[in-house]
Amino acid sequence: MTIDSVRGAPDTPGLAEPELVQLLTPEGERVEHPDYPLDLSAEDVRGLYRDLVITRKLDLEAVALTRQGELGLWASLLGQEAAQIGSARALGEHDMVFPTYREHGVAWCRGVDPLRLLGMFRGVNHGGWDPAEHRFHLYTIVIGSQTLHATGYAMGIQRDGVLGTPSAGATIAYFGDGATSQGDVHESFVFASVFNAPIVFFCQNNQWAISEPLERQSRIPLFKRAQGYGFPGIRVDGNDVFACLAVTRRALENARTGQGPTLVEAFTYRMGAHTTTDDPTRYRLKAEEEAWKLKDPIERVKAYLVRGDLADAAFFEAVDDEAKATAKDLRERCLVLPDPGPLTIFENVYAEDHPLMTEEQERFAAYLASFEEEAS
Amino acid sequence: MVTPVSPKQFRLPDVGEGLTEAEIVRWHVQPGDEVEIHQIIVEIETAKAIVELPCPYEGVVTELLVSEGQTVDVGVPIITVDTGGDGAAAQPGQAAEQAAPEQADAPAMNEPGTVTPDQPKRQPVLVGYGVREGATKRRPRKGSAQGSANGAPPPPPPPTTAPVALAPPAQATAPKVPAQGSPQPVDNGLPLAKPPVRKLAKDLGVDLTAIVGTGPQGSITRDDVQAAQAAQAAPQAPQGAREERVPVKGVRKATAAAVSGSAFTAPHVTEFLQVDVTPTMETVKRLRDLPEFADVKVSPLLLVARALLTAVARHPMVNSSWSDGPDGAEIVVKHYVNLGIAAATDRGLIVPKVKDAQALGLPGLARALNELTAKARAGKASPADLTDGTITITNVGVFGVDAGTPIITPGEAAILAFGQIRDMPWVHEGELAIRKVTTLSLSFDHRVIDGELGSKVLRDIGDLLADPLRLLAVSP
16 A cells, blocks of 8 residues: 555656666677777677676575575675676776675676685674775675765875876775665765765665665666766666676776766666575565566676677586586585684784783683683 | 485574574475485475575485474484585585584584484574574583683673682582572572583573582582483473374464454454345356356355445445554555455465455456465465455355354454355245355454444445345446
């Protein structure tokens, strides 16, 4: 009833057909867009295909590990591979990524060992890695807060005075449709806009903020919000890896050359559950999933490769084998991840020794030792 | 029963945050089947969802340890897979086997060999695996420091406890009781026990204040705790077969909660009406021959539903709900009808709703009724099918009874029970005749609906069924 009243409410114009940049149709046909020319070699396309397939496989492996009790939780990216791979392959070495907790595909493209991602979900570490090493910041669980970090980082780059030079980097902040309802995202838009910060806001609109559909988040298409802040917004077919690549590339280039922020709304769909603790059948219709299945991001690249004779059966088989092997390797390494000792909680709290911390650590160690005495 | 080669047990994992148990819904494999890693072997239903579990091993299924319908705790082995000599598969498998139980009870970490096949008993925890009784078997003991305390929330011990560790073993004197003979001594009223003992007591669910300590200064020892636990467990003698205890879960549990909630919040009134439905039965017969109903089952329920919808249109107040809002109570009158049809299914009572039933023509209504009840029976009704009802019909006639006092579905104001239709002596046009007669019962929330309105509605439905032509006459 309430839903009806919302759906039936007047002036919800945005929910009609959006303007959407698409370079590869769901059927695998290449189409041109006047503003986003894209020239990819067969090798490039095969590379993107490989990324997509391996990313999906690793993700499925992690879901299975969760189902087997080996991980406590996992946020699957199923369906969003193209948005992640396309945008991440647009990144340059100086660019900096601020992910959510679902950017497994971006992590893959940045060269982050997938095992690092699993550690946190297995509960054996706090999810830390060196963000500078891969120019890939830590997974952020709090919804939307990374957009602020990213904006601040972008303003820092701006103050380095490198924009417009070859060593210029941009930042890219990933977030979902649900995050757009957060104050943090609003604030980051405001700051990015008025300071003309070199940042790309990459929103993967997967239609569902856990169980909340998009129409409960916004009455207008999300990319149109950018206009209100004073920077360009664009909607791209998030299941089209070519379009995501081309659009993100342009947005990053604009940022690096001092032309300010862009909001990219990758229009996609979360084919799986929000996380492994969620059951989407409780709030969305199977028909909707079926409709999106036809827009699968991998199938269309495969169709394009086959149709253009850009890859043969041996290639597809090799990619599948590689994906399987990578997943198997990940699984095996995950299962033997060492459990942390209780005293590790004291590590990495302060950069240097801290007297109170040291004291607490010693006391805790003595407490632990009391168990040995007691048992003997 | 197990071959000498390497059988692996797969323990029920926690597939969602902090769930402690799940019901085995359906096995996808049988003993003797070959399985691959990640092959779906079983469907389980947790408090949150139905989930398919992928197999962590490759090999041959040797045994299903839990049967369908059973509810088991997380950490309990559910299947055995013989992984053969395949080293590749065995390696991670072994690690997995190790990891699963260890995860289940965090403190266990470095102590294999201590897993004893005791009855699993669980301390509920907010998030995480809960602490299984097995966990306490291997007490922190020689476990390297890191293993032991991980899961032990350091209890706020009386400051005196730490030094006690080095107290001389004065057991010989066995000072059972301190001062006043009070078994729980110590000034602060808290029983004296070392942290590991407290942890043990917590794990075993033993109340320390109820134990008389036999350790130094009346402190409670590990043995005391274990003895107390044994004493607790003892009275659980096996019961005779004169009674059986059926676990309340799933749909039964939900039904129980819903009906008791409804019965104790909405003051129910039930009215009855006997109706000669011979014309309705004839109409049903006619309808069955019409092309519009060629592909759909037409039953008297269809006309009862239509009659109810017509009555609702004439008396909207009956299609409403009582709402205790922040600014006092309100009656929410709904201008749409999501018609619930109570259906008995294998899983229990399920009430799928025909959404916006008022807008459906008769064939559409028939189709919707057919589809929904079939879906519900097959256990395929989606949550959306089962929620947001506004009024309900329960067809108790299918069970061969005449009437009942149905309980209103929570969030609604009325429910109509429709009894069996049977041949009865009836005065028809001034003469005694054998007619098809049924009994209608309408329960309504007396806070919302007065006797007058309830009677009018019931009377309307009865009149419409006694003369279905009137359905045409009074249609909007």
